Amino acid sequence: DAGVIQSPRHEVTEMGQEVTLRCKPISGHNSLFWYRQTMMRGLELLIYFNNNVPIDDSGMPEDRFSAKMPNASFSTLKIQPSEPRDSAVYFCASFSHNTGELFFGEGSRLTVL
Amino acid sequence: TQLLEQSPQFLSIQEGENLTVYCNSSSVFSSLQWYRQEPGEGPVLLVTVVTGGEVKKLKRLTFQFGDARKDSSLHITAAQPGDTGLYLCAGVIGTASKLTFGTGTRLQVTL
Numbered sequence: 246d247a248g249v250i251q252s253p254r255h256e257v258t259e260m261g262q263e264v265t266l267r268c269k270p271i272s273g274h275n276s277l278f279w280y281r282q283t284m285m286r287g288l289e290l291l292i293y294f295n296n297n298v299p300i301d302d303s304g305m306p307e308d309r310f311s312a313k314m315p316n317a318s319f320s321t322l323k324i325q326p327s328e329p330r331d332s333a334v335y336f337c338a339s340f341s342h343n344t345g346e347l348f349f350g351e352g353s354r355l356t357v358l
Numbered sequence: 359t360q361l362l363e364q365s366p367q368f369l370s371i372q373e374g375e376n377l378t379v380y381c382n383s384s385s386v387f388s389s390l391q392w393y394r395q396e397p398g399e400g401p402v403l404l405v406t407v408v409t410g411g412e413v414k415k416l417k418r419l420t421f422q423f424g425d426a427r428k429d430s431s432l433h434i435t436a437a438q439p440g441d442t443g444l445y446l447c448a449g450v451i452g453t454a455s456k457l458t459f460g461t462g463t464r465l466q467v468t469l
Contacts, residue, residue, distance in 0.1 A: 249400075276455050278457070280459075287459060287460070287461050287462050288401070288446065288459040288462070289459075290456065290457070290458065290459075293455065293456060295455065300455075300456075301456060336400050336401075338400070340455060342455075345389065345391075345406055346391075346403045346406070347391075347393075347401075347403065347448075347457060349399075349400025349401050349402070350400055351398070351399055351400055352398075352399075352400055
């Protein structure tokens with residue numbers, strides 16, 4: 246299994262631009278999580294899905310952020326418009342209900358200038 | 359307000375030393391996990407503890423879940439440079455799948 250796949254690995258963009266981060270979870274895992282990691286705030290849960298349905302989006306910072314999971318093998322996190330304070334590493338993780346383990350992707354490092 | 363506080367935040371020690379990292383909360387967790395994260399990668403699960411007072415060992419790492427299931431510790435014996443990384447505790451409250459991460463402890467082990 247290839248694990249959780251995220252793209253892009255790195256993105257540098259200018260303030261005001263739209264950013265789309267993508268995630269392919271591990272096949273068979275029916276829960277998917279989006280986290281954001283910064284030095285100041287650590288690892289923060291943004292939103293999670295069960296069976297493609299958003300369950301808790303209370304961690305999404307503001308309306309500029311949106312996430313979708315159109316099917317079991319794909320999710321996106323969109324920021325529009327982006328701001329410098331959105332600079333962070335964004336992680337996608339899929340959850341195995343069999344083992345209770347979160348499997349993380351390698352992250353997407355976003356820099357907004 | 360951070361649900362899970364870890365201490366210390368940073369730790370720099372020499373190879374061969376022992377260390378303990380703490381994870382504390384005022385909330386009761388149904389389970390608690392420890393992850394290690396290396397630069398440029400996502401966190402990787404080390405262990406899950408479920409029962410109050412539970413102790414689990416993973417080679418030189420010993421994990422303990424507090425009796426009241428509000429806190430946990432990670433003890434490393436004879437640390438090695440390969441132990442360097444960010445250690446994160448993460449807890450689940452109730453039956454929800456939602457995992458909340460601690461503030462993290464950044465460990466550096468030097469020769």
